[in-house]
Structure formats: C-alpha cells, structure tokens
Amino acid sequence: MSFDDAYEALTDHDDDARWAYGTGFTDPLAGVESAVPPGVDRGDLTAYCLALGDDALIMSHRLQQWVTRAPELEDELALANIALDLLGQARLLLSRAAEVEDAGRDEDALAYLRDAAEFRNVRLVERADADFAHLVARLLVFATWRLALLDRLSASADPVLAAIGAKGVKEVTYHRDYAARWVVRLGDGTEVSHARMQAAIDAVTPLIDELFRPDQTELRLSVRPVAGGAAGPAAGPFAGSVEGSVAGLAAGPFAGSAAGPVAGPVAVDPSTLRAEFDAVWSQVLEAATLRASGAGATEAADGAALAGGGRDGLHTAELTGILAELQGVARSLPGGVW
16 A cells, blocks of 8 residues: 555555554454353353453453553553453453343443442452552452452353453453562652552452452352363462562463363352462562551441442442443433444
C-alpha cells in the first residue's frame, strides 16, 4: 500500500502486520469445546463464572481509576495494561456465564444491568486506595491469590475455564511480580515510604481471609468427581518456589506443576490456596522489612466484618459508587451502540 496519505494508511486494514499489536482481535477460546461437562449443574457453573468474572471486572475498574494518578508514566502504562488484562478475563468469564445460563443475556447485560446485590465479587476488589502504597498492597494480595487460583483452574474439567485459567496465569504472573517489586521498593525505602507501606499492609490484611472462604457453589464444583479426573483440586502451584527473596518470584511460581495440568474438578476450593498464598505473602513482607498484621480489631473497626461475604452478595457501600460510574452510560442509553 502507499503511505502518501497518512489518513488512508490509518484506515487500511490489509497490512495488519505493520502495527505493533495488530488491528484485529483473535478469539482466545477459538476451538475450545464449550459444552457443559456431563453431570455439572448449569446454575452452579453460571454462578462460579460470574463470581470470577466479577472479581476481575471490579478490580479492573478500580485500577483504571489510577490512570493519570500514578507516580510515573511507566506505571501509568503498567496499571492500564493490568486493568486491560483483567477486563479481558472478565469478558471471557461473563461470556461463559451467559452461555451456560442460556437465558438471553450476554456479557454486556451481566456487566451493566445487574444491581450491586447481584454481584458476587470478593470485597477486596471494591476498596478505594488511599495512596499508591495501598494500591500495590491490594494488587499484591489479589494477584497472588488469583494466580494460585488460575493455575489450578487450568486443570478444570470445564474446557472453557481451563483455557481461561491457562491464559490468565501468564498475565497475572506479571501483575503479582509488578506489585511485589513495588511493595519491596517502598517497604525497604525511606522512613516515610516504609511507614506508608506498613499502613497499607495493615489496611488490606482484614480483607484477606474472605478470599479463602468457599461458598456452597465452590464446594460443590470443587469436589465433583469427573471421568478421568480426581475428586479434589490439583497440587499447589507454588510448591518449592519460595526462595526467601522476591527474586525467587520472578523465576516463576509454578515449580511444582512443571509436568502440566492434571484433569480435576470444575472449580477450585479457595481454602486449598491459603498455604501457597501465605508463603508468597510472607516472602515479600520479609524482603520489604514489613510486619504481618492481625485482622480482627481493624476489620471490626472499618466495617469490613460482615456476616457472609461478597460471594453472598454482601458488599461494602463502595460497590454502589463503582457501579454507578461503570453502568451509567449503558443504563441511560439502553441498546445504544457506537
């Protein structure tokens, strides 16, 4: 093609390779079997996909609010890319939920037309960040937990969830390492940065326990025997990877799963992820010269201690504000396109 006309060049899609990231979109689930596995309850699978999709959607929205607020341009780009990764995961999971539900809703309806009580995300992803230290502390918790979950999900008996898990592992490995390096940089930095990072760790700690409390849907789907598979989750993804310094994280968290995924149940019981999470969490805090915090008093004080959790539709007041911003255009202009 000719490059004499710059505007013509921008609209010419025949030479896709000359763009850094291409101009089209590739379906990451192309060729993946989408039938619901035999014996799996469609309602349970729908609810599980919604929960994981909601986690990613709300965390993505919170992260994009930091664009123009990060300390450096490089971090603007990093946070924007992490937010886009999670938005991509949310789209795949909400699309799967809509497909399995088969009730005439699509990913957009699930994202934009549900009320706060219908969302099933954990409360961790809803919280606003007081400063950059709070952001990276919350991102470290979320990414460490989600990385362990996605690694096990890559062995799911549901081929779509397995594909989403395998794709997500590559993305969230970077998210976790980015957050860990900032936690260490701030924790082991100046007196001021150390104090701010410790305050952030203290603030996020009360929200950790909820991540490892399974709801009834997760319990049913994580123990269901499947043909050729096991009755329980796969081996822990962080086995043998904790080296005593953050440098060990960059080498890859999956030393214990090099043989590849083993067919297992549909879902992951989050309670089985706690040991792996604690090992990485402790490793990073030690390298950052930070102390772990107790949750009880702080949790009761800031109102996070609720009977049940986000998986039960019980959320902080902050979710309502997030959804007002996220859903405003779709609700004010239903059916609108651009």
